[in-house]
Amino acid sequence: MTANLNLYSCDLTDISLSIETILQVVRESKGIDILINNAGIGKFALAEDLELDHWNxxxxxxxxxPFLLTKYVLPHMKRQNFGRLIHITSDADHIGFAEGSLYCASKFGLRGFADSVRQELKGTPITVTTIGPGRVDTFFNGKKPGDRPISLNADDxxxxxxxxxxxxQRCEIERIYLKSTFE
Structure with missing residues (x-):
């Protein structure tokens, strides 16, 4: 069997463009089985030094x-009676740290959103999972792969x-936390 894969590109920092793109995906799709919310940014500073623009x-x-993408794919998933929602959070979805108030607020919020949507979908074959990795050796926060060799890899x-x-369909994994054994 050959999978039907359509790729769409969009600047997710642009809310209007994101809505336009997800509506295009929904319009052009025969079904949406999987949504993985993986994009993320961080701004790390003392709360008193954060600007409203950083916060926004x-x-x-x-x-x-992630809210908007979930909102627009859920009706499709409900119609087809199947779906997988996966939100990549962070260990910062349950651990606060100095200069991380903004990032932690966003990740705590995403975990809470996912937990609530999971309750709304109880009894359906649509699952909601959060995956909260610790530090990952990627381009995040001005780094590049190789800068943090003892951290998790994106492949993990x-x-x-x-x-x-x-x-x-019977199995829902609610939450996964991972960390490097070397950190």
Whole structure:
């Protein structure tokens, strides 16, 4: 069997463009099985030094966009009686740290959103999972792959996504936390 894969590109920091793109996806799709909210940014500073613009940018990408994407794919998933919603959060979805108030607020919020949507979907074959990795060796926060060699790799997170997607309809993995054994 050949999978039907359509790729769409969009600047997720632009709310209007994001809505326009997800509406296009919904219009052009025969069904939407999977939504993985993986985009994220951080701004790390003392709360008193954060600007409203910082707050708005981080919350838009880390929380508002996952809400909008979920909102627009859920009716499709409900009609087809199947779906997988996966939100990549962070260990910062349950651990606050100095100079992380904005980032933590966005990730705590995403975890709370996912938990609430999971309750709304109880009794349906649509699952909601959060995957909260610790530090990952990526381009996040001005770094580049290789800068944090003892951290998790992006593949470690992707493996967990594939694990969630491999589960049968009866099985819902609510939350996965991972960290590097070397940190």
């Amino acid at each position: 940018r981080v919350l838009t990408l880390n929380l508002t966009i 997170v992707a493996d967990q996504v594939m694990h969630v997607l491999s589960q049968g």
